[in-house]
Amino acid sequence: MKTFNHLFVVLEANNDTQPALMRAEQIALLNKARITLCLGANSRMHQIEKDIAALGDSVSEAQIHQLLTDNCQKFLKKLAEPLQKKAIQIEFSLGWSDDAVDGIIEAVEKSKADLVIKSSRHHSKIKTLFYTPTDWKLLRKCPAPILMVHSEKPHLPQNMLAAVSALAIDEEHSKLDLQVLDYASSISQLFQAKLKVINAFTPVPLGVSLDGTGVYQDEYLQDLQQEHHLKTLELTRKFSISDDQVETRHGDTNSAITECVTELNIDMVIMGTIAREGLAGLFIGNTAEKILESLDCEILTVKI
Template sequence: MNQFKNILYVAQDAIAHEQELARAVSLAESSQADLTVVDVVPVISAGISMPPGGPISTQLQSDAVSRRRAELESLVTPYQRHGRIQVEVLVGQMFLEVIRAVSRNKYDLLIKPAENPGFIERLFGSGDMHILRKCPCPVWLTRPDDKPNYKRILAAVDFNLDNLPDTVQQSLNQQILELASSLALSDLASLHLVHVWDAPAEMTVRSWADNPDEAGMAYVESERSRHESAFNRLRDQLRDQIGKEAYDYLLPQFNLRRGAASTVIPEMAKQLQTDLVVMGTVARTGIAGLFIGNTAETILEQLQCSVLAVKPPGFVTPIKLSE
């Protein structure tokens, strides 16, 4: 995890932070990274006839910021012996100001307890989903009752087998492997890797063949073999990345599953009682409007564990520093 040098921790009011903040402090310390703890207070208006910016609302806003800053400073005081922790209070809408802070200060990791709205069967609220979609750096959303140390980590990887070597996808997979293996080693957790494949043209092949069953089976086996070969190359890449000794200690489990990733990955996370899923959220870069894939969004909406979501280099956030 030494790749992180500038970490942002989002400490929303009314959410317990002791365990999550302790993890962020420990990560910053082990990575020799800077750590900033931030919260966002809403814009305050003194009343319907007094819009924001007037003398009364300005004073109310200043008081709210000062009060929240004092609370954050109290929150981080027990950890200051580990190194200087910066505190900042922003004003505006949570996800917008957090993403702007990431862009402005070049944070390379965002850690935030999940909103966990009680009125829906979903761990991540709308603000969390906005951050997952649009934040340019890796986003680590934690369960409010997260464990001090993870026991099971699931890393989801994908391959583009139809085109020339895809350096963007390779880079994304490398980040996922590095983060998942590093956390598994530091937490003494088991590491499970999953790649979901399918044979989308099976019915077409069957419809055109003289022997539909034989042709269909041959096509499916050919697709499975292609994905298995790519998965095996990733296995070798992970061994080279972390070293044989660490690899033999981890003994990562590789799971090649046929089906739809949007169904298989949440089901597997549930079956394994996974504490953390590490996954990519987009495979194309440089397009400001393309910030998350439909499959990734469907997966995230179903997960009930912490998630570390990664975007490839070159991702462009649609959020501007000022509007």
């Protein structure tokens, strides 16, 4: 059973609404957790431009640093005050790294937080061809589980979907499945939410037709689906997840998850992600990133 005693919230520097903070508040009240509010100091630079100009040409780097620190602390205290009135313990973390993601990662590692929560937004496909969004970078690099929240919702998630790959290709993916189910079981119990587990697999075709599409036999697909389903049940039973909460589908993983989210009115998807670097990491979004961009529900990603 996973615990969520320390929440790390990555704030939107210039937004009045903070969906991630709202969700963190709800979890903290349920679990008596403490919250660290993280803000990239440089993201507030435009807020002190007038103050810098008022100091004239003689302004020093130390003065700018102090102005920025004061501005950030004022912003953080304003956000923290309503939570502190509810007896939630709040800590502050200011990031000074030129790279926002590196600053967040460094702060997360120091905090040893159980869960990182961040507001997220969709990005255009053209933009992601040439620029890796901050959310994607965090999914790849962050050592702690990350909950991405798209919008402020007053109610807690009531329908959750955990995605696994029961016949994992290697030991790393097998461990990842166990992590996904552990977190899914834990957070669904915390929220008293309904949990569904899906195992999507892509069958290898028995042949290729003249038009280039794969050829399958019904009996072959049924046997393969049964094999995947039984393996999934082996995993889910370790976490006392009932068999009727488990479903196996053949087809593209992204499509299967998207279909389930729509059919079951899913509020949160829990899935694993593998950190990748180099050209593959720059140009090819993995399943978690594609799901993050295609769905409006919350996404909780975990690593081993």
